[in-house]
Amino acid sequence: MVLTPGQKPTALQLPDGSVVPIKTWKDVLVQLSLYVIQQRPLTPxxxxxxxxxxxxxxxxxxxxxxxxxxxxxxxxxxxxxxxxYSAASCVANALHVLRLLPDTAVAAVAF
Structure with missing residues (x-):
């Protein structure tokens, strides 16, 4: 998939299948971080x-x-x-956070 410049996400599917509305790439980082912290409260x-x-x-x-x-x-x-962070770094850090969960955990972004 190729994104056009300035294209923004509209929804994020979390690893548990729930979908949350989002407006920015920063929201992707925040929502995945909140999800991971909830699932892994003993994260150092x-x-x-x-x-x-x-x-x-x-x-x-x-x-x-x-x-x-x-x-x-x-x-x-x-x-x-x-x-x-920049949009690209928000996505990179969101993927970094997701790695704190088991390998089967996936998330998806809608536009």
Whole structure:
């Protein structure tokens, strides 16, 4: 499938078959991250992003001012999902997060 420039996703099918409406590639990263955290609550935190250098995709520490993030809760504590990525990096990190689940876990995006 070839995407046209600026084409945006409209829905995400999670590994359990449920479908959530989305509007951006960042939503793909956030929704898959929330799903994986729910399925694997013992995921080590901080969890580095796909590059694996210094940016924590999941962290207990709130990002610095101006850095995009989604706040959620895990084990009764605030957990921050780093979202300050390009569209391509959002997809790469969403696939990175999906690898925390068994090999049979798949997700799909609709346009």
């Amino acid at each position: 935190i901080p969890h580095l992003d796909k590059a694996g250098k210094k940016t924590a995709l999941f962290s207990w520490n709130k990002p610095k001012e101006g850095i995009g993030y989604k706040e959620t809760t895990l084990h009764g504590r605030p957990l921050y999902i780093h979202t300050n």
